[in-house]
Amino acid sequence: MRAAKRFVSLLMLLVASFGAAGCWDRTELNELAITSATAVDWEDGEWSVSYQVVIPSAISNAVSVTGGGASKLPIIVYSTQGKTIREAVGRSTLESPRHLFFSHTRVVVVSEAAARQGLSPLLDVYFRNPDSRETVSVLVAKGNARKILEQLMQIQIIPGDGIEETLRKEAEEFSALPNVRIYDLALSIVSPSKSAIVPEILISGGQEVSSADALSKTSLSSKLRLGRLAVFKNDRMAGWMTREEALGIAFIRDRIKTTTIPFSCGQGGKQKIDSAFKLTRSSTRLTPKKDGDGFTMKIEVEGEGQLLETDCTKELSEPSVARQLESQLELEITDMIETAWQAARKMNIDVVGFAEAIHRKYPKDWKRMKNNWPSGLAEIRIEPSVHITIKRMGLTNQSFRTLTEKD
């Protein structure tokens, strides 16, 4: 009896272990099409979604691809169309034997036409579906977004990965264009300012590099490059800002990590740009101040860094010279802020985030103002004040020109 009981228990354990061995959601790696980048276009009243799918077997031969022009490329790009984004994705089964797997997508490139159509459907897809991650970086392309996915990169094997790395490095080391992830975009759109900024990606140069042959040269005929800043009002794209204006916006929004600022060491008027400064730390404080019926926005920037380059003949070890250079830099940054503010005011879009500052400090006034925002933006005056400290002058205390111009 006891033996029988043991046998039944063992049998049950065995049966249970069969059930535990797998589940309905198992996925075999060789059934997946892993996407590294996605592009979204709006064509003839339909969404066109393109996928940059990684070919794992080709990645292991990547050295020969980049070096010797092997026939197998590491990615393949294809597109599907539909009335909704997910319908388009669903149609991928009509032409691909593998199930699209979006968890490793690094970037999503949206065409200008799609961005002007509105990004709410795209955001909904990302927040609703567990296979799409909100950490994907967003970019806008002026023309066809699919073309961006077709472009190969020389150093990075997988272009999607390369674009994200470029964005990340730019945001860290130059800071003009932010690395906007899906959730950043959603947060900006639903914030009191109801606006967002997204970097542009473009193909600069001539013929596209989309074949192994084109890739096997030391100088490519074209390459992927980050460009301007796309500005969104609610979820729709409303216009572009230049990279200089973008840097001013980054100063106002306190998004500068590190950047390089060219400036002139001479005072007054239009002087030749002869020096460069690396801003290694920067912080901005926005303080709204009631000014009659309207508001004045105090923009206080504090930063420090080091001199990277100069062609100036002044004695750099003199504290008075350092102060003068600092004030030149302060003027330069103030100018950037003013330019960016004028651009935002002209577009009548609160990309500078003044709404959040007013909401935080004057919540009652904001309740009154928010229905008319951003039309009240134009009435705001700004008061920028910049304080820069040059912490280090570098390894020489005079420029080389002082030696060459010595009599």
Added chain:
Amino acid sequence: MPLNPEKIGSIQAAVLISMAITPTAAIVIPTVSIGASGQDAWLSVLAAWPLGIGFALLYGSLSRMNPGVSFFSWLDSRLGRAVSVIAGLLLAQYYLSVASVTIRELVNFLSNELLQKTPVAVLSAVPILIAVYAASGGIEVIARISALVYVGMIMFLALGIGLELNQMQPQFLFPIGDAPLPRLVESGLPSVGWLSEASLLFILAPYLSKPRRSTAIAIAGVSLAAVQLSLIVLLVLLQFGPELPGIMAYPAFAAAEIIKYGSFVERVDLIFICVWVATVYVKLCIFVFGTVHCFTHSLRIKAAKPFLWTISLLIFLHSLYSWSDEATFLHYQKSVSTAFLITCNVIVPALLWLGLKIKRRPPASAGESP
């Protein structure tokens, strides 16, 4: 079911109370509270804390009157058999309902986030089988496992906070006090409902190694849960601001989903999901045990094991068929659940307390020993 001669320590009991509250509350409260009062949601959760302590005082005062027998034997001796049976069946129904809600919450989460093709029946059956096994071991076994899982949960919560620091934007919490009072009340009510689950103390009382500490245990359990819930709401607010969490089904996990350090630390949300699933299993074990305990003790059933299986089957079916779809379940969680929790955990105990105050007589010496 006679009480086993098992005892649980005060810390174990406080942890059990906290574990009866947080696993499901952590899922629902950020969405509901932030949806109602935006950046002030954390204040509404904190405001629910004193109310929770008020409940703890009520539960503590009732439990301290218990001379160490099961809650229902004691009610029988003080208020009569009818009251004991009615209260027992009512509480059994409460525990059964919360157990099935817990399973449904877990299954919905797993179906939405991870296992979309696995049948709901399979996803429900696995935790219920584990809960049956744990409940058959008794409350002491559950308390020990609960303490272990709790330590893990705290460690991972701290890790989560550390990893999410770079995404936090303190300005999302301002302006403070922007939400009007009615919105704050609406936002805080779910927390009040969940904190009332500290009524678990009634069941734990006869097993406590130091029954005199009942009130302190309930206060500690409620406080642990309130602090955790406030922290989770704050974490979500600091990362997603006051607008987005209201439309998210699982904002606490979405916060873990966006953890990213370069390309070497990312997609760590699965770790947090595993820890949360473990806490849900503990909650389920507690409530399966509670259902069987209330049912068998109020009806003086000696052989509890067959009922453990039958009641578990009932919980399984209840969780499967009570809500036809997710929308119905969400509606239940948002609109019905709080009222149900407050009825079973506050109104019923308050009525019993009143009854006991009115009918003052010395407690009968029940022969049952824990």
